[in-house]
Amino acid sequence: MDVFVTGASGYIGSAVTRALVARGHSVRGLARSDTAEKLVREAGAEPVRGGLADAPVLAAAAAAGDAVVHTAAGSGDDRPATDAAAVRAMLAAMTAGAFIATSGAPRARSSREPVVEHDTADPSGPLAWLADAEDRVLTAARVRGAVVRPPIVYGRGGGPVAGLVDRARADGVARYVGDGQNRWSAVHVDDLAEAYALILETGATGVFHCADAVPVTMADLVTAIGAAAGVPVASWALAEALAVHGPLAGHLAVDAALDAGRLRGLGWTSRTGDGSGGICGHLVPNERSL
Structure with missing residues (x-):
């Protein structure tokens, strides 16, 4: 075409x-x-x-x-x-x-x-x-x-996850909101x-x-981000996160888990994410293999 x-x-x-x-x-x-x-x-x-x-x-x-x-x-x-x-x-x-x-x-x-x-x-x-x-x-x-x-979306050293690693490195800490048990697909x-x-x-x-089979908790994701950035991980309150980072912090504090069954019905598979650690498995400490 x-x-x-x-x-x-x-x-x-x-x-x-x-x-x-x-x-x-x-x-x-x-x-x-x-x-x-x-x-x-x-x-x-x-x-x-x-x-x-x-x-x-x-x-x-x-x-x-x-x-x-x-x-x-x-x-x-x-x-x-x-x-x-x-x-x-x-x-x-x-x-x-x-x-x-x-x-x-x-x-x-x-x-x-x-x-x-x-x-x-x-x-x-x-x-x-x-x-x-x-x-x-x-x-x-x-x-x-x-x-x-x-x-x-992650991979190839770019996208929002790479931005979060850069932000954590600049802030000297990687932080999730509350207990970090909200889950996002990737x-x-x-x-x-x-x-x-x-x-x-x-x-x-x-x-x-379009998503990997298993959503990830924000606490797990931020822990992997902290390891990739070489900084400690901590929790903070939503109000504080919003004051520093604006609406993005609010989006990352909610749940966003997606079922990709329709796409898998077409024959699609998450070859990079499913069975290989998903997004956290691609966050290698001290490397930009995101």
């Missing part, structure tokens, strides 16, 4: 690009700078110069191929509006094909036990826009829509990339959770 990937120079998007190219697909990747163009080429794709605000570029690129994989994400308060405009431009230009979008674990109901895709959170509050973003893709006319909800970025490719190739539709 000819696939247009937004965010192709980013953490998840570059992994998706590599996976698609390795499986024989032709990939064009959105790139908003010379540096991004270089990264897209290194991943094996053809750069398409532009950003999420460039609606004509997005529309033309989406219409020119067989599918779109949307992994790009803006930042700041305008993220929901930017994403909505970008997706609308691409969907309006497509007359057929597939559109696979990226959502997130917070769209699912917070639970210590893994939840399935239809068990969703109340669509209100600061993350309410995720519900609209998913519906926009799933109800689109003329295209086959699918949504991927990754939890914590997935290696290479396994996540294979999930996008599998959904694309099988003609699947709907929402898919």
